[in-house]
Amino acid sequence: MRLRITEVEAYAGEADPGSHAYRGRTERNASMFGPPGHAYVYFIYGMWYSLNLVCGPEGRASGVLIRAGEVLEGVEQARKRRPKARKDLELAKGPARLATALAVDRELNGADVCTHDDYAPLSVLAGEPADPDTVKSGPRTGVGGDAAHYPWRFWLEDDPTVSPYRAHKPRNRRRPSLDASRSTT
Numbered sequence: 001m002r003l004r005i006t007e008v009e010a011y012a013g014e015a016d017p018g019s020h021a022y023r024g025r026t027e028r029n030a031s032m033f034g035p036p037g038h039a040y041v042y043f044i045y046g047m048w049y050s051l052n053l054v055c056g057p058e059g060r061a062s063g064v065l066i067r068a069g070e071v072l073e074g075v076e077q078a079r080k081r082r083p084k085a086r087k088d089l090e091l092a093k094g095p096a097r098l099a100t101a102l103a104v105d106r107e108l109n110g111a112d113v114c115t116h117d118d119y120a121p122l123s124v125l126a127g128e129p130a131d132p133d134t135v136k137s138g139p140r141t142g143v144g145g146d147a148a149h150y151p152w153r154f155w156l157e158d159d160p161t162v163s164p165y166r167a168h169k170p171r172n173r174r175r176p177s178l179d180a181s182r183s184t185t
Contacts, residue, residue, distance in 0.1 A: 029061065037057060068162050071092055093163050
């Protein structure tokens, strides 16, 4: 399978409140701390995987979330993995859809994605650079708080495989009732 990346988001590790590494190294985010050229894969919302590429020096967390792409080869295989996609351009439109189309799961966490042989589970290869005039940037999808203003989401303008932008919406957490009639004391 071959994919052309059309949308990414950058994360600056411990210096970035939007990053999984903001509060330091954990078992879950250890791959983000290097070495560069490796995958950081995580499970989100108990349903989907997301693929990040580690890009900073070893020991300093960083990552680029691969948000969307266009399947160039292996469309039939991607359709089998994403049978609900209405169009081929939707096969990898969004980080969870992209990971599903590529069969990305936690087994790839920490994998070297710069190895280019027949045995590599995933490889990132240089492709045709995008026209710089078509590359746009803005706030990251779903990131709130102090990190909401960082314009670290990059996409190809007017590309139909780019996922829609969604602003962060704080969760509405239910608070326990203070109704005295429910008291068990």
